Structures are given as structure tokens and as C-alpha cells.
Amino acid sequence: MRVLVIGANGKVGKHIVDKLSDYGHEPVPMVRDTDQFPHFEEKGHKPVLGDLEKDFDSAFYNIDAVIFAAGSGPHTGADKTILIDQEGAIKAIERSKYFGIKKFVILSSIAADRPESTPDTIKHYMFAKHRADEHLKQSGLTYTIVRPGILTNNSGTGKVKLQKHVPGFEKIPREDVAETISFLLSESQALNKSFDLVSGEQRIQETLTN
Amino acid sequence: MRVLVIGANGKVGKHIVDKLSDYGHEPVPMVRDTDQFPHFEEKGHKPVLGDLEKDFDSAFYNIDAVIFAAGSGPHTGADKTILIDQEGAIKAIERSKYFGIKKFVILSSIAADRPESTPDTIKHYMFAKHRADEHLKQSGLTYTIVRPGILTNNSGTGKVKLQKHVPGFEKIPREDVAETISFLLSESQALNKSFDLVSGEQRIQETLTN
Secondary structure, eight states: OOEEETTTTSHHHHHHHHHHHHHHHEEEESSGGGGHHHHHTTTTTTOEEEOOOOOOOOGGGTTEEEEEEEOOOOOOOHHHHHIIIIIIHHHHHHHHHHTTTTEEEEETTTTTTGGGGGGHHHHHHHHHHHHEEEEEEEESSOOEEEOOOEEEOOOOOOOEEEEEEOOOOOOOHHHHHHHHHEEEEEEETTTTTTEEEEEEEEGGTTOOOO | OOOETTTTTSSHHHHHHHHHHTTOEEEEEEEEEEGGGHHHHHHOOEEEEOOOOOOOOGGTOOOOOOOOOOOOTTTHHHHHHIIIIIIIHHHHHHHHHHHSSSEEEEETTTTTTGGSOOOHHHHHHHHHHHHHHHHHHHHHEEEEEEEEEEOOSSOOOOOOEEESEEESOOOOOOHHHHHHHHHHTGGGTTTTTTEEEEEOSSGGGGGTTT
């Protein structure tokens, strides 16, 4: 599939572009600035320009599936949490409906399905992620929601715990998140499902076989 | 009707409590702190305790209609915009469904139906208000959405412009907003409709007759 990666320049996004290739897909990295092109071009990809806060319709040309991995990051205010994490996602979902996208995978966060139970310092963020996930569920698009635990920059191990619900806030390397998303993209058992995802004992390719 | 006023201690909320009485309703002011009780008790009302960020189910006892006039105010961050203006409203809508509330009126903001067109400084706020309004529209509740222009503390004139859409950002006294909401509450022509509201030339009671 030709897969638009929204937020490709992020830490997880870059891994996703790499892993999609490993899994036989053609990633189309969407970035905000041509300065971000060389990183992807050097790997043989053809990035497209698109700004979540403006117009990014042209990025959908000839796209089969969308992975939403954008986030405003830890150094911006809650205003950007609304504009990027929540509204950027909702806009991407709406435009995906318009363009007839076959599959939409969203990178959410552990606890985004239970925002009211999270600490006050992150509660607004969890509610914003929750709204985006809920919008996707009700969009009519074929979706998969992946809610990873606390992200680390460690190398991937290829082994995870992928379940409907994992208690607490365990960790997981960004590389393993990216591989799991790339794996789930074309798995029929992941259609219209939501998962928590943390490091574990099961090989990624075997997570749906039990 | 017995009308739960969420955000009763706010500037518009206090006017709403007064105007509801003028229009023959029984206001039930919901406030966060018993310190806020005397203001309402002195006027013969019976306030109830409820915190939008926690539990406020007990406030719904014997309530017919809900007016949502809460807002995090201009001195808090965008995190509170998410938690109060957006999520507080969504929670109030959901609890109103649960309790079989007959009518839900939300105090929105002019331009909340076109957030993408607003200045960057207020865009996140407009999107949060927009999400709350959209949630109400799709809730199945009988609703009225009122989007006032820039609020002033001037005395009410009793004359407004109430239309589906008013361009720009005109002003309106909070007292006139409160009276318009109180008037619309039991008007069948306002059911499941949304209005912009600014100062104008038409008497409030005649706004739906043209």
C-alpha cells in the first residue's frame, strides 16, 4: 500500500517510514518543510509537503492508507495540543473520509481511553488524544488505534505486549512502536480495534495469533 | 422549568440566574464552593454543589433543562480550555443524556462554528468550543446553541441581533446574552438551532417572530 505518514519527521514517524518499507509498503512521508526532504530522499522515499494547521489535501494523491503520528511535542503549550494532537488528527480523519482512504492508523497514547483517571498534569493532553480517537472510531473509516506506553529511544527488541488494555504506564522503544504499527497496517484482525502497546515477551508478528 | 445553570458563578451565569426567574423558570445555580452560596441564597435560590472536573451527578436531581455557561476564563491556560470549556461541556452533555434532560442550551462563542478562520491567538479556544457544540448537536439532546459576540459589562438594552450568522466580532452586554438565553429556553422555534448573537435593534422577545 502507499501509506501517507503524517508526522513523518517526528521520532516515531521516522521509524515508521523505515519499518513500512521493511513490511513491503511504500511510505509517503508528509513534512512541513522542504528542509526535511533530504533525510527521506536519501533513503529513496518521495516526501510530500503538508501542514496540519493549514491545507494538506495535495498529500493525499494516490494514497491508500494513512498513519497519523503527529504530535505537538513536549515543548509547546496546551494550545498546540488542541491544534495538532486533537484538531490535526480530526482534520486528517475528515480529509481521509473525503479521499476514500482504505485504512487509518492513529498513534495515540496509553491511558487516552481513560483520560479522567490520569494525573492532573497530563489530563488535558489525554482528553485531546481521547477526542481524536473517538472521532476516528465514529468516522466510518476502517481504523486501528495504537496506544503505546512511555516512549524511549532504546533500540527495538521486536518483542511487545499488545493487548486491549495494559494497566499502568510501562515503557516501549519508539522503534518497536513503529514496527508494530507497520505490522498491524495490513492485518485483518486489527481492523476497527484499539490496543495498548508496551514492551513484552511476544514477537510483534505473533501478537495477533493467540 | 427547573433549570440547572452550570457556571452560575460566572459573570454571564449570574445574569442568567436572574433572568430565568424573570421568565418564570426556577434556576438551580451549580457552583463549586459553598462560599458562592450566599449570593444566590439572598435572592431566594437554592444553589447546588458541583465540580465540572469531578462529579456533579447530584446536581441533576429533579432538573428539566440545563444551561451550560461555564468557562475557564481569560486567566487560565489552554489546558483548562480543554478541561472546562470542551470536556466540561461534553461531560455535562453526556450526563444530561443519562438523566433524560429535556433541553440543553450552551453558551458558545461567535466564530466557534468557523474556528479555522479565527486569529492564531484564539484558534485553540475556538476549536475547543467548536468540539463542545458539535458534541451537543450529535448527542440526540434537544439543544440550542448561542454564540455571542464580544461580551461587555454594559447594562442590557433588551435589543439584539439574533441570526444564524453575523459576520465579524461585534459586541453585546452579558445581561442581554443572559436574557436572550432565558427567552430562547422555552421557544419551540429555537429547538435544535444555532444562533450568533450581538447587540442590535430587535427586542429580544421578537427575535423569533420575523
